[in-house]
Amino acid sequence: MMRRHVSSSNSFRAGGSHWFLGVFLASMMLPAAGWAQSTLAFRGGTVITVTGSPIEGGVVLVRDGKIIAVGKDVSIPADAAIVETGGKFVMPGLVDAMTHFGIRPFGLNSQEQVTPENRAVEAYYPFGGFFKGKGGVEADNELLYGGVTTVYIAPGSTQLIGGQGAVVKTFGASYHGLILRDPASIDMALPPRPPREGTPPGRMAALALLRKTMIDAQEYDRRVREYNQKSDDDKKDAEKPPRDMANEALQRLLHRELPARVEADFVEDISAAMRLAEEFGFNLIVDSGIAAYQLKEVLAQKKIPVVVGKISHPFAPEYFTYPQELHSVADERNAAWLTRAGVKVAIASYASSFGGKATQGRWLLLEAALATAYGMSEEDALKAVTINAAEILGVDGRVGSLEPGKDADLIILDGPPLGLKTWVERVYIDGTLAYQRGGRN
Amino acid sequence: MRTAAVWIIIFPALVLSVPAGVQAPSGMGAVALKGATIHTAAGPPISGGVILVQDGRIRSVGQSIAIPGGAKVIDLAGKVIIPGMIDPHTHIGAFDADDVNEMPQPLGPENRAVDAIHLGVPDWQEAVAGGVTAVITGPGSGERMGGQSVMLKTFGGDLKRRILKEDGDLKMAVNARNLSHISDIYGNFVKAREYLSQWRQYQGGDRTGSPPKKDLALEALSRALRQEVPVRVHIYLVPDMLSFLEMKREFGFELQFIHSVESYKIAGQLAQNGVDCICLPLGTRYHETPDQLRGIAVLHNAGVRVALHTDHPVIHQKWQRLNAAMAIRYGLPEEAALRAVTINPAQMGGVADRIGSIEAGKDADLVVLDGPWFEPRSKVDMVFVDGVLAFDRTRAASQEGR
Numbered sequence: 001m002m003r004r005h006v007s008s009s010n011s012f013r014a015g016g017s018h019w020f021l022g023v024f025l026a027s028m029m030l031p032a033a034g035w036a037q038s039t040l041a042f043r044g045g046t047v048i049t050v051t052g053s054p055i056e057g058g059v060v061l062v063r064d065g066k067i068i069a070v071g072k073d074v075s076i077p078a079d080a081a082i083v084e085t086g087g088k089f090v091m092p093g094l095v096d097a098m099t100h101f102g103i104r105p106f107g108l109n110s111q112e113q114v115t116p117e118n119r120a121v122e123a124y125y126p127f128g129g130f131f132k133g134k135g136g137v138e139a140d141n142e143l144l145y146g147g148v149t150t151v152y153i154a155p156g157s158t159q160l161i162g163g164q165g166a167v168v169k170t171f172g173a174s175y176h177g178l179i180l181r182d183p184a185s186i187d188m189a190l191p192p193r194p195p196r197e198g199t200p201p202g203r204m205a206a207l208a209l210l211r212k213t214m215i216d217a218q219e220y221d222r223r224v225r226e227y228n229q230k231s232d233d234d235k236k237d238a239e240k241p242p243r244d245m246a247n248e249a250l251q252r253l254l255h256r257e258l259p260a261r262v263e264a265d266f267v268e269d270i271s272a273a274m275r276l277a278e279e280f281g282f283n284l285i286v287d288s289g290i291a292a293y294q295l296k297e298v299l300a301q302k303k304i305p306v307v308v309g310k311i312s313h314p315f316a317p318e319y320f321t322y323p324q325e326l327h328s329v330a331d332e333r334n335a336a337w338l339t340r341a342g343v344k345v346a347i348a349s350y351a352s353s354f355g356g357k358a359t360q361g362r363w364l365l366l367e368a369a370l371a372t373a374y375g376m377s378e379e380d381a382l383k384a385v386t387i388n389a390a391e392i393l394g395v396d397g398r399v400g401s402l403e404p405g406k407d408a409d410l411i412i413l414d415g416p417p418l419g420l421k422t423w424v425e426r427v428y429i430d431g432t433l434a435y436q437r438g439g440r441n
Numbered sequence: 442m443r444t445a446a447v448w449i450i451i452f453p454a455l456v457l458s459v460p461a462g463v464q465a466p467s468g469m470g471a472v473a474l475k476g477a478t479i480h481t482a483a484g485p486p487i488s489g490g491v492i493l494v495q496d497g498r499i500r501s502v503g504q505s506i507a508i509p510g511g512a513k514v515i516d517l518a519g520k521v522i523i524p525g526m527i528d529p530h531t532h533i534g535a536f537d538a539d540d541v542n543e544m545p546q547p548l549g550p551e552n553r554a555v556d557a558i559h560l561g562v563p564d565w566q567e568a569v570a571g572g573v574t575a576v577i578t579g580p581g582s583g584e585r586m587g588g589q590s591v592m593l594k595t596f597g598g599d600l601k602r603r604i605l606k607e608d609g610d611l612k613m614a615v616n617a618r619n620l621s622h623i624s625d626i627y628g629n630f631v632k633a634r635e636y637l638s639q640w641r642q643y644q645g646g647d648r649t650g651s652p653p654k655k656d657l658a659l660e661a662l663s664r665a666l667r668q669e670v671p672v673r674v675h676i677y678l679v680p681d682m683l684s685f686l687e688m689k690r691e692f693g694f695e696l697q698f699i700h701s702v703e704s705y706k707i708a709g710q711l712a713q714n715g716v717d718c719i720c721l722p723l724g725t726r727y728h729e730t731p732d733q734l735r736g737i738a739v740l741h742n743a744g745v746r747v748a749l750h751t752d753h754p755v756i757h758q759k760w761q762r763l764n765a766a767m768a769i770r771y772g773l774p775e776e777a778a779l780r781a782v783t784i785n786p787a788q789m790g791g792v793a794d795r796i797g798s799i800e801a802g803k804d805a806d807l808v809v810l811d812g813p814w815f816e817p818r819s820k821v822d823m824v825f826v827d828g829v830l831a832f833d834r835t836r837a838a839s840q841e842g843r
Binding site: 312313327328366369370372373378418419420421 | 562563564723756757760763766769770815816817818819820
């Protein structure tokens with residue numbers, strides 16, 4: 001019985017130019033149907049599924065890019081290539097529930113306060129340096145280096161309604177292959193900030209504007225529905241409502257097909273977002289949420305998840321530009337307090353690329369480690385950067401844990417996930433080796 | 442020089458800022474911290490050791506210390522103790538009052554951080570909770586010469602007593618290769634050298650004429666020329682570093698680099714010239730690449746004295762320990778990383794006789810942790826400053842669920 005062993009020498013590394021060359025070649029050579037058509041068995045390591053107990057000496061069996069079995073006594077088919085993971089830790093690729101990766105800072109925001117029709121993917125270009133040297137590829141490689149395999153890419157947060165965010169993978173056979181879910185949600189922010197120039201409205205006027213916007217959307221939704229309900233004959237006489245991209249996007253909120261993600265730190269802003277969600281009947285996710293712990297019971301009761309920023313640097317924007325009054329409200333125990341109260345919490349980097357924060361995605365596991373120093377259990381901290389994030393993004397059917405049926409996005413670590421000296425050794429996405437530690441990393 | 446009375450008048454709120462229940466340091470009974478693994482930053486770790494503290498000072502430290510009867514014994518078996526951490530370049534207390542930069546004034550060597558220090562912000566107590574017990578806080582990098590930093594403890598009721606060094610350095614900044622930056626600084630050192638020689642002439646003569654007019658700016662530069670304070674310069678690039686090396690050779694001042702982004706590229710030269718490097722491994726704002734992060738270990742291996750800094754508010758003051766963690770992750774040996782946040786910055790500040798290591802006679806500034814001191818998941822349990830319990834996690838935990 002012959003088994004093909006994957007050795008580190010014949011697999012390509014995700015460093016420098018090899019990376020996009022690899023993607024490029026792969027996109028040309030692989031059959032259109034799939035891109036990792038083989039059977040892989042990760043054998044011997046400690047498998048942290050994050051949805052169940054860790055399995056010592058476990059096996060993760062992967063076929064054609066999907067996990068088909070996880071456990072201690074998984075029988076490995078004869079044609080499987082074996083990846084020995086003895087002494088290592090195997091866990092799902094990390095999910096960063098809030099970033100602006102791959103979007104240039106000047107592409108993040110529009111001039112107006114309300115642009116639900118804008119889509120982050122339209123500005124998404126992770127390979128800024130394609131065929132031109134390093135450039136943007138570094139940013140993505142940076143994420144793989146930190147074990148991040150899925151990220152949410154969001155419009156900027158200087159508008160009341162910024163637009164539609166998407167969920168993308170950090171490695172794929174093609175540009176389109178990266179996109180996991182688009183749109184994934186509609187991004188908003190409170191309190192109002194100036195998009196580019198001029199004075200923003202105050203809180204009262206901002207909320208009035210949001211209400212007016214939602215009422216317009218309800219009205220649009222009613223007119224479209226009424227038109228659609230007409231018989232074909234009646235339609236001939238009736239005027240068809242003209243298509244409106246902004247209202248179409250908001251319709252999906254009203255139909256609860258998409259949630260609203262509202263970046264709100266102050267109690268009054270989180271409360272205002274909750275009022276809006278209730279009045280107009282849409283699902284709400286609170287982003288950043290520095291003061292969210294002060295509303296933890298009501299957030300838990302209403303099942304509103306919170307995507308907190310980094311434990312070490314909770315302020316989504318720069319510390320400098322942040323309202324001073326929030327500094328004394330911020331508390332590293334926010335995530336732990338929320339979790340204990342029953343709120344679903346994800347820890348996210350809020351990083352952007354091509355700007356000063358491009359490298360921060362790589363610290364996600366260390367931030368999870370830090371969360372345990374501030375009251376979170378290891379289990380909860382790991383969930384906050386994997387399955388919780390995936391659930392909040394609505395992609396938990398595909399990623400976020402090691403379970404049969406999910407994408408084979410997994411990382412191999414040379415030590416316990418929350419240890420300072422632990423490194424991501426390998427990253428597999430859709431069952432394909434996307435990154436291997438070595439050389440200059 | 443200002444008197445204690447002046448400080449008390451200026452900052453009456455300070456006395457109130459001490460948490461209730463904290464005892465006065467002097468006249469305090471002896472306290473024995475017993476059973477922990479002690480990283481002294483002065484020698485190999487001591488496991489199951491004892492630190493005897495009295496009157497705010499460390500009386501003795503070791504594995505077999507006789508604990509005097511009547512001493513309060515705190516059992517710290519399983520815990521880890523390190524010296525209170527020190528940050529050699531930060532803007533805590535200066536930033537919040539918006540006094541950190543005096544732009545567009547390009548040269549202000551006479552400006553003193555101690556005149557602008559602001560203690561009424563929560564950052565100080567957070568710094569203590571993070572295990573940071575002393576800082577060199579000073580002018581920003583908006584000017585070529587920002588002024589003079591002040592070194593002080595992060596905790597204690599009375600500012601006068603908190604100050605370790607009032608005018609502790611001459612802070613400069615060169616942000617990139619700029620024609621005027623170096624020549625401005627060079628020109629002023631030339632002037633200061635003349636000023637100094639005028640004074641020497643006057644003081645060495647019969648003192649019959651009138652003395653040279655006192656110039657605060659040149660006075661500050663003269664102190665660097667006399668090697669009473671170091672020149673501490675915010676600097677990124679190798680060419681700027683080489684210019685400063687040249688000036689150091691000509692004027693003979695002590696030189697310390699801040700940020701030191703590219704310093705690893707000329708590590709040997711810096712070691713040879715006795716230049717200290719202060720680095721910011723958490724400074725993702727500056728696009729730290731793995732190479733730059735590994736550079737801290739390169740500097741250390743070349744024999745450069747290395748310290749780490751937060752540059753608060755760039756990185757919050759409380760994360761100095763995370764800075765050390767990051768440096769360790771990128772190759773700096775654990776012991777060297779500990780020294781980089783304790784004894785080395787104490788030496789750079791000229792106060793190593795008082796703080797920076799756990800040795801008999803030094804201030805009892807101590808940090809107790811519940812696990813390896815550098816692991817992000819370890820917690821700071823207690824912090825002592827001058828022998829006073831300045832932070833206690835069990836008490837802080839009482840705020841849970843607020």
